[in-house]
Amino acid sequence: MKKILSYLFNIVFPPRCLYCGKIISSPNSICEECFEKISFISAPYCQICGIPFEVEKQTPKNLICPSCAAHKRLTRLNRSAIVYDDFSKNGILSFKFHDKLAFSKLFTKWLKLSGKDIFEQGVDLIIPVPLSYRRLLRRRYNQAAILAKELSELTGIKTDLMILKRIKHTKAQSLLSHHVRLKNVRNAFEVSKPQNIKGKRILLIDDVMTTGATLCECAKVLIKAGAESVDTLTVARTLRE
Ligand SMILES: [Zn+2]
């Protein structure tokens, strides 16, 4: 009976590509043409920060970029599923600002795949980058919290959506330069129950990584609260040309 109902439902409301609206065979997905236009971040990439290298596939594994070789990072591993570009940003922005929550299923699937190295190293707790109370009231939902919750369901790893708080309302990072971004998020976060962080391997989730200033500031606070390690995983990241 359930099967018949879902069959009929699919005839009346067929699943559509989240990007272009074309009819497709399975829900919460995208069509082949849109899939082709997404730039997935694939090997070879820096084993630490995840930045892709412009080299042929036959390169040795365990490559590390010059920046990671020169400085020890605060975070353990950073991964992102796709490049934030003119095409992919339409989906991210609809998910973030225009209530297109169907994207979360697709994005979570991508997060799980691109976070493979992180899950192999071990994660105890998934935490989303929080929004300020003021911004949460305006937008009604935190896109990073939705991703964290779904990723937790998909992987069986615990999540805590409340433990990391944004205590300072900051200007939208997208409007600021790199240097100002760092200053803008300084002291903006707080861990509410440090005893629940102590000794844990934390995975921080957000939709987009641009300069990494926000993720870095969150990691700083979590490590100060006693986290054993912090990894970051985002749906998309910008790449400098
Ligand atoms: Zn499409």
Ligand SMILES: [Zn+2]
């Ligand atoms: Zn690197």
